[in-house]
Amino acid sequence: MKIKMLIAIFLLLSSTLFADGYNPTTLVVPPFKHTFGYSRITRSSLKMVAGDKIKFNNPQGIAAVKLRALDDKSTKKDDDELTVFAVNSGDHEIFYNKGYKWFGTYGGFGSGEGKLWNPMGICANPLGDIWVADTKNDRVVKLYCDSMNLEFVKSVGEYGLFDGEFDAPSDIAMDPKGRVYVADTGNDRIQVFSKDGEFLFSFSGTADFHLIKPTAIDVIGKIERWSFYNEGFIVVVDDNRTRVVQFTMDGKPLSSISTYGLGIENARLGYIAIDYYNNIYVTDENNSQIHIFDRKLKFITSFGREGTGSAEFYHPRGITIWKRFGQVFVLGKNEAQYYWIGVDAYVKGVFPAIFTEERPGVTISLFITQPAHINVKIFTKEKGELVRTLVPKLKRDIGEENIVWDGLNNDGTLVPPGKYEIKVTLRPTYSSKGSFEKKMTCYAERQ
Structure with a gap:
């Protein structure tokens, strides 16, 4: 057999x-x-x-x-x-x-x-x-x-x-x-x-x-x-x-x-x-x-x-x-x-969804079902260009997590007006670590 x-x-x-x-x-x-x-x-x-x-x-x-x-x-x-x-x-x-x-x-x-x-x-x-x-x-x-x-x-x-x-x-x-x-x-x-x-x-x-x-x-x-x-x-x-x-x-x-x-x-x-x-x-x-x-x-x-x-x-x-x-x-x-x-999560919201030069930045609110390493990257929605790596492999615990993007790019300057794609990747800390990751996408706009 x-x-x-x-x-x-x-x-x-x-x-x-x-x-x-x-x-x-x-x-x-x-x-x-x-x-x-x-x-x-x-x-x-x-x-x-x-x-x-x-x-x-x-x-x-x-x-x-x-x-x-x-x-x-x-x-x-x-x-x-x-x-x-x-x-x-x-x-x-x-x-x-x-x-x-x-x-x-x-x-x-x-x-x-x-x-x-x-x-x-x-x-x-x-x-x-x-x-x-x-x-x-x-x-x-x-x-x-x-x-x-x-x-x-x-x-x-x-x-x-x-x-x-x-x-x-x-x-x-x-x-x-x-x-x-x-x-x-x-x-x-x-x-x-x-x-x-x-x-x-x-x-x-x-x-x-x-x-x-x-x-x-x-x-x-x-x-x-x-x-x-x-x-x-x-x-x-x-x-x-x-x-x-x-x-x-x-x-x-x-x-x-x-x-x-x-x-x-x-x-x-x-x-x-x-x-x-x-x-x-x-x-x-x-x-x-x-x-x-x-x-x-x-x-x-x-x-x-x-x-x-x-x-x-x-x-x-x-x-x-x-x-x-x-x-x-x-x-x-x-x-x-x-x-x-593994790990699961959902985006509770992006607050505010639209930000300005006078009030820059947004908060990405997540709910996580297992401890996880989180990576957040911001891209331009139109061309898909990376503008900011926000959270490099930061370990977060179970429950609600609020991650702040101040509206700046990797050079420290405010991003220009436009729509931005926020890509969130969660990786387990053990068990399925290395063989599974959870990916989510949400959006924000700068006027």
Whole structure:
């Protein structure tokens, strides 16, 4: 079987741009040399690769990691080659890739060792520690991956409401120290365990703020290796999958945001992932989108729509991000997709659009969805002659950015009357850096 067929377990054929101009680029399809032309896998392509061994049946959580056991220390060329673990809840199993050549499964219906019952969330670390929220067994299960096989280590918990007991746990996450955080859905709380599964503490909010049936969780620690800000926090989805809540590492509420408050109708929030810049990504199964927030839980943008093309999803559930390279895997109802983190932006306006000698200059107002290096050049509209290089590779953060052109050319004199074309180029700071750039054009006039 060809290698490009083998690697397609989590990848799908890159699609073309849309005739309606839809082309969001907060996430972008990796280049051909990285994916062999594949960035999505569907039911039919999965069957071509894995035969009847693996079928999409209520897929849920997903985790991607660079296992140390598979890391060739003599080269960096394999550093982006990940092992991806996906929960196939309807078949009570986990499926995963063994390098680029083989696939494995673990589980099957049951409650004994090596068995699962409608598992939901999953997390993994480079040491090979894998934790699964074994939902209908009211427990969490620790596994170990030796690079090729998943092995049972232990199970923790049983049905109940006391410390270390669960009622339908839905999701699970690990911090850099190996501590385990469990969304104990039926008990309206988060439980925290040591790396060996010993109960540490739980939290459910405060007297004024309560968790309501938490269904998803992710965490980033202060000592996270691949984190720009080196700050720690916990993010939870709760309240009938309509609210995102941020907590400190010891369970104190920081902020919350509701889909109702954002005006997002019919939302059904799924799973959570956090990137290198601590931005928060939450899937929305009903709207076939990913909602993205900054590290303070301020809404940035919604990415995607329902469909089968690029930047389109079919009821996305699980999401995971390998922070080092910004590799994003999204697991949908009957598909899996692979993206890199890019950058998107739009021009809010040029103010004023017309300037004079008495009042020279304009402000170019942009909104940016990812940190980016920005370059702005001014050209005459009629002849396309460069008159000013305004912002040479200046790094700007997420959100609104206002860039001032004083109306002068590169020689420091006021440009003559006429129309001017403002070309803005944004380049990602990592992930798709070097393989993608976003270009926009706006206009100003000097009278």
